[in-house]
Amino acid sequence: MNLVKPLNKYFDHTILKADATSAQVDELCREALKYEFYSVCVNSCYVSQCSQMLKESDVKIAAVVGFPLGACTTKSKSFETSEACRDGASEIDMVINVGALKDGKYDYVRSDIKAVVDAAAEYDAIVKVIIETCLLTKEEKITACKLSEEAGAAFVKTSTGFSTGGATIEDVMLMKSIVGDRLQVKASGGIRDYETTMKMIEAGADRIGASASVNIMKTEVL
DSSP: OOOSSOGGGGEEEEEOOTTOOHHHHHHHHHHHHHHTOSEEEEEGGGHHHHHHHHTTSSOEEEEEESTTTOOSOHHHHHHHHHHHHHHTOSEEEEEOOHHHHHTTOHHHHHHHHHHHHHHHHTTTOEEEEEOOGGGSOHHHHHHHHHHHHHTTOSEEEOOOSSSSOOOOHHHHHHHHHHHTTTSEEEEESSOOSHHHHHHHHHHTOSEEEESOHHHHHHHHHO
């Protein structure tokens, strides 16, 4: 397939595990610089560190917010967004309140997303909305995508990678069919090889979240 951009520019090079160390975050940044990935994706406490490492480069910083459960208050998500943006994040990957979605509290879910979108917009940052597809029915996935669009998000994203499943081809295709060209789609969770990456892109993914980005790039070279 013909990519619309170089493969390395699809990647949010990611480290989000609870036991990640500062040294590992430094290594993540060095790898991102070497391979010229689109961004690094980290927990918000590491944004400032990444900002120092990447300040002379074009590599962007994405911070996760309300991660990984999405069940904190809207105010706390908004505050975490503002702090991450002040520290240097230009992209925010937020987790929706899955329980609220399942309860049919659509106004709450929309306003929860919009609060993060508004907080990020003050710093010219964009928001990717993690809908955690593995926990949702097809109809809930569709609703989550529509609410994300209504709230002004730039992306919908499949997964945190910390729940019961990750990205699937079917979910990426569904999400893309709902948002069209109005929003972008990020596939994340369990993407560890070149073949899967290419299938996700072919299905409609505009961005790939992966901790295996380097190995995937090495496979492309082979």
